[in-house]
Amino acid sequence: MLLKPSDLKMLVQATLVTREQEIGCDTCLDRVAAYAEVHLAGLPTPEALRLVEEHLAICGECQEEFAALAAALDEGAR
Numbered sequence: 001m002l003l004k005p006s007d008l009k010m011l012v013q014a015t016l017v018t019r020e021q022e023i024g025c026d027t028c029l030d031r032v033a034a035y036a037e038v039h040l041a042g043l044p045t046p047e048a049l050r051l052v053e054e055h056l057a058i059c060g061e062c063q064e065e066f067a068a069l070a071a072a073l074d075e076g077a078r
Helices: 005-016 025-040 047-058 060-076
Strands: none
Touching (some): 025 047, 025 060
């Protein structure tokens, strides 16, 4: 199997954002509500939620869930 340049670029980018300690989607989604509340309040991300923040930076599916939750929380706060 021959890799296309776009595939190779994606693999290199994924390698660059890999962390020594990471969480998966299930753990991220378990904690995303707490992260959303902190984020919407404009507070700094506590250490306990840093892995959620890092996961959201690399996972499109969890980013979508976070965006939907943040929009709902923001709308409910009005």
